[in-house]
Amino acid sequence: MDCYNPPRAKNDAGSGMYVYDDIDQRLVDERVAQFRDQTRRFLAGALSEDDFRPLRLRNGLYIQRYAPMLRVAVPYGLLASRQLRALAYIARKWDRGYGHFSTRQNIQFNWPKLESVPDILAELAKVQMHAIQTSGNCVRNTTADHFAGVAPDEIVDPLVWCEVIRQWSTFHPEFTYLPRKFKIAVSGSGHDRAATRVHDIGLQAQRDAQGNVGFRVLVGGGLGRTPVIGTVIREFLPWPHLLTYLDAILRVYNRYGRRDNMYKARIKILVRELTPEVFRAQVDDEWAHLKDGPATLIPEEIARIEHRFTRPSYRKLDAAVPAYAAARARDQAFANWVRRNVHAHKMPGYAAVTLSLKKTGVPPGDASADQMDAAADLADRFSFGELRVSHEQNLILADVRQSDLYILWQEAKAFGFATPNIGLLTNIICCPGGDFCSLANAKSIPVAEAIQRRFDDLDYLHDIGELDLNISGCMNACGHHHVGHIGILGVDKQGAEFYQISIGGAQGNDASLGKVLGPSVSQAEMPDVIEKLIDLYLARRDSDEERFIDVVRRIGIEPFREHVYGGHHKKPSGHSRHLATA
Numbered sequence: 001m002d003c004y005n006p007p008r009a010k011n012d013a014g015s016g017m018y019v020y021d022d023i024d025q026r027l028v029d030e031r032v033a034q035f036r037d038q039t040r041r042f043l044a045g046a047l048s049e050d051d052f053r054p055l056r057l058r059n060g061l062y063i064q065r066y067a068p069m070l071r072v073a074v075p076y077g078l079l080a081s082r083q084l085r086a087l088a089y090i091a092r093k094w095d096r097g098y099g100h101f102s103t104r105q106n107i108q109f110n111w112p113k114l115e116s117v118p119d120i121l122a123e124l125a126k127v128q129m130h131a132i133q134t135s136g137n138c139v140r141n142t143t144a145d146h147f148a149g150v151a152p153d154e155i156v157d158p159l160v161w162c163e164v165i166r167q168w169s170t171f172h173p174e175f176t177y178l179p180r181k182f183k184i185a186v187s188g189s190g191h192d193r194a195a196t197r198v199h200d201i202g203l204q205a206q207r208d209a210q211g212n213v214g215f216r217v218l219v220g221g222g223l224g225r226t227p228v229i230g231t232v233i234r235e236f237l238p239w240p241h242l243l244t245y246l247d248a249i250l251r252v253y254n255r256y257g258r259r260d261n262m263y264k265a266r267i268k269i270l271v272r273e274l275t276p277e278v279f280r281a282q283v284d285d286e287w288a289h290l291k292d293g294p295a296t297l298i299p300e301e302i303a304r305i306e307h308r309f310t311r312p313s314y315r316k317l318d319a320a321v322p323a324y325a326a327a328r329a330r331d332q333a334f335a336n337w338v339r340r341n342v343h344a345h346k347m348p349g350y351a352a353v354t355l356s357l358k359k360t361g362v363p364p365g366d367a368s369a370d371q372m373d374a375a376a377d378l379a380d381r382f383s384f385g386e387l388r389v390s391h392e393q394n395l396i397l398a399d400v401r402q403s404d405l406y407i408l409w410q411e412a413k414a415f416g417f418a419t420p421n422i423g424l425l426t427n428i429i430c431c432p433g434g435d436f437c438s439l440a441n442a443k444s445i446p447v448a449e450a451i452q453r454r455f456d457d458l459d460y461l462h463d464i465g466e467l468d469l470n471i472s473g474c475m476n477a478c479g480h481h482h483v484g485h486i487g488i489l490g491v492d493k494q495g496a497e498f499y500q501i502s503i504g505g506a507q508g509n510d511a512s513l514g515k516v517l518g519p520s521v522s523q524a525e526m527p528d529v530i531e532k533l534i535d536l537y538l539a540r541r542d543s544d545e546e547r548f549i550d551v552v553r554r555i556g557i558e559p560f561r562e563h564v565y566g567g568h569h570k571k572p573s574g575h576s577r578h579l580a581t582a
Contacts, residue, residue, distance in 0.1 A: 317349025442490025
């Protein structure tokens with residue numbers, strides 16, 4: 001078994017990627033040409049900074065603390081191996097040899113030169129990629145469950161529906177200049193793995209009593225300065241009406257969303273100010289003019305899009321794989337990796353595998369160009385040439401034969417992909433923070449590294465059990481700290497970098513927002529604070545199966561507050577319990 005060399009994916013007949021048609025390719029190529037001319041005019045002084053800003057933003061280009069940052073779209077987190085190799089090439093030629101995978105399933109390059117960006121976009125277009133609408137006040141990249149299409153509990157494959165939304169939202173003339181950025185997430189199963197409850201619109205697949213497919217529609221979720229759990233405004237939306245109903249929601253938001261204050265411009269503020277009941281009524285009034293209109297979906301349209309996806313040619317395998325079971329029995333390190341990084345698959349004899357980007361000492365979510373090439377090679381050999389980017393900033397091989405898992409694990413170790421910490425404390429979700437971002441109040445990466453080093457003992461990590469730790473460098477919450485079991489937020493305290501801790505957040509079906517524990521602390525204190533939280537949790541849990549979040553919900557945050565601060569603190573006021581208070 002150890003010397004088995006699995007066949008390359010091309011011998012297994014393809015992967016599950018969306019393949020551009022002529023219209024897709026022409027759209028992307030034309031945008032590259034447009035932006036090349038816009039950049040040329042800006043550098044020549046013919047376009048002002050104010051005129052150029054909206055143009056560059058709609059092509060994913062930010063001006064960060066030290067250099068431009070280019071955000072490349074990875075629609076619904078799906079990557080072909082050839083696309084990942086193109087990203088590696090870009091990292092080497094135009095950046096500093098690495099990229100950062102974000103919680104939105106995209107990749108960011110932190111050091112490109114402005115004059116090189118048109119060349120980067122042209123290179124992306126060669127492999128059916130782009131940076132369109134990855135920034136700006138428009139509909140951003142639609143995200144999905146990273147196990148889409150392979151999850152055993154799936155009601156529908158959300159990839160097709162994400163592609164429907166992508167085609168509807170890209171260059172939509174009505175929604176090019178929304179009051180603020182807009183994010184949509186789609187979950188294809190009853191278990192929400194796409195964080196739909198903290199998106200502007202969350203769609204969760206359902207079946208009615210007759211077995212018909214539709215979606216539960218949530219609106220007004222989001223994190224950032226004012227974190228909110230979304231509200232269900234329609235329990236069951238039949239799939240043919242998906243786009244007309246989305247049109248209705250966006251029209252109401254576009255008409256009534258605030259444009260005078262960017263901090264109050266998100267749809268979550270509009271829903272809260274109108275009340276969900278009034279907002280729902282306004283959407284229904286708008287939908288009355290759109291329902292059953294030209295944008296109503298028909299089976300032929302769904303089939304057209306579905307046929308643009310190539311699908312894996314699975315082999316008929318036995319559900320029980322003796323060699324795989326034997327390897328788990330004889331090699332405890334392999335068994336630990338399987339327990340944390342290997343996931344169930346709908347097809348017998350297959351598994352989904354997380355390639356961890358959270359090795360201690362490496363910024364969470366970063367991958368070097370060499371690692372990207374290596375991951376692409378692993379995808380070709382083991383997973384039909386396809387990868388996924390997860391919300392947790394890792395990579396997924398979605399279609400691995402169980403008989404190949406042992407050799408995959410051995411090779412993944414060589415490239416730093418085999419840290420067995422998925423779902424554990426050191427699988428930290430982290431934004432780039434003050435090391436790069438001009439908006440950040442504090443650095444994120446050194447805090448993540450210090451915590452990883454403090455909890456680098458795998459036996460201790462497994463004893464602690466499931467725990468999500470999220471870090472954001474500012475209130476924009478790119479690290480999703482509000483929904484971490486433990487959340488860390490960088491704050492400015494009289495010009496110094498400090499960190500505020502919250503506990504009790506969660507995503508998924510039982511999503512909740514964390515509550516601020518107490519006064520902010522210095523960077524040097526952070527590992528000690530986390531250790532105190534863990535110590536109290538271990539002392540107060542009823543069993544090894546009771547998670548950190550379960551204990552917080554059972555006993556409340558006050559015992560944790562007392563254990564960290566020793567009674568010398570002031571409770572945050574009620575109105576600021578979810579906000580930054582230095």
